[in-house]
Amino acid sequence: MTAPAKLGLIAGGGALPVSVAARCEAEGRPVFVVRLAGFADPHLARYPGIDAGMAEIGRTLSALKKAGCEAVCFAGTVNRPDFKTLKPDFKGATLLPGIVAAAAKGDDALLRKILSIFEGEGYAVLGADDILGGETLPAGALGAVVPSEAHLADLKKALHVAEKSGELDIGQGAVVCDGLVLAVEAQEGTDAMLMRVAGLPADLRGSDAARKGALGKAPKPIQDLRVDMPVIGTRTIELAAAAGLAGVGGVAGRVIVIDRPAVIAAADRLGLYVWGEGG
């Protein structure tokens, strides 16, 4: 068996790139990390790599080539840059007009444009889930808590709304309680949406004593899953609990669970289900 191709990990914020790098290390896959300045987790500093600004595309491509990478993986969150204040390098400057034009069409077009640049340079683009393998959400209950039929009805509606809002390039998540759409995620992100639900009038939502309602997470149907797959982590579970929700779910195989044992432990401790629909 030959060693897996050396991976260039383009790392934004959050726990996902840390999980990807750790998995590479555990499997003996060589990894080179491009730590996006202002976003990447400091724990990634221990891997070979560079710190790079978002518009330093020429420098990033040179570093990946010099390091002998054959594939790249984009993982983690970045805020949309203010294109007016970016400091591109020479290659970045030649590419920037096309990127700005794509960005005006929405997040999805922006992502596809950036992927096409790396593919055009000969790199295979892998998804975080390609690296993390079995760490996507399995079908059925992940932890000890099994959702009731009423819980699943809310979850299915939340997933439907999340998918529809994904088709509109809005976001990846929604919260439904007793059939009512409490919140839809856009640029504020899942955590902020859950905190907002916790602030809604108590009679619209559940509580610690009587949990109800669901967070549904779904990838945008038009989005390139290799770049921006939805994620469930322990913080998702904790904030869902604080919002009184009964549980959290997604389409099986299409949501990444970061640190599965910790997610299961948090869900079991707080009394929430984690559910993979279909699969």
Add this chain to the structure above:
Amino acid sequence: MTAPAKLGLIAGGGALPVSVAARCEAEGRPVFVVRLAGFADPHLARYPGIDAGMAEIGRTLSALKKAGCEAVCFAGTVNRPDFKTLKPDFKGATLLPGIVAAAAKGDDALLRKILSIFEGEGYAVLGADDILGGETLPAGALGAVVPSEAHLADLKKALHVAEKSGELDIGQGAVVCDGLVLAVEAQEGTDAMLMRVAGLPADLRGSDAARKGALGKAPKPIQDLRVDMPVIGTRTIELAAAAGLAGVGGVAGRVIVIDRPAVIAAADRLGLYVWGEGG
């Protein structure tokens, strides 16, 4: 010319019912106000009427009949009740199971169910816009500020997202800036959504110095416009300004402008456009 039919105004929260009652008074139309406890503005106490809980349907119908009302108008905001803690009167108790069943299907089904009860009792159901007449948003610029083409592109996208989210019975509003959907309104309401946009990273949105982005408001396509027409008021303008937006708009004729001179004055003072699309 005969006097207009006496109106029973079922008043929730906010400025809309106050505007409706004031317009009736100005036009010499007799009005009887059912002030929903916990929601109705205290200024409505000076009109003939009763204070009633949301589930006191029998008492409300009796009072409307005794007062000689021929038509009713629902106006203003109410939070969804916790059906478990409602205190229905006798008539309310007989109707509650059907209402709860409708509520489980979403806001729209709930509204239609409540309308059908009043229509079944022989009342004509008027919309706030039927009373307020010319106070819906006209086509084009309402104030002194005229949106640029880029502004209108954001507004059209915001209206598209608001309409699509309305089809899903989510809500009536969305904010778009530079083509990116910043926020979608659900149960938190327009004001809370605008405050959330003001808290997003500054490079995603506009500022006092360089306004950009639009709030679009659209009625849910499936919703009964007689009950829940979207509203633009001075607070909408002020919060849109605080979020850095360039302006606010809706489909002409399908959004109510409350206190038009004050809305125009606020928009002109803060440098925002108010735009009615189509018409």
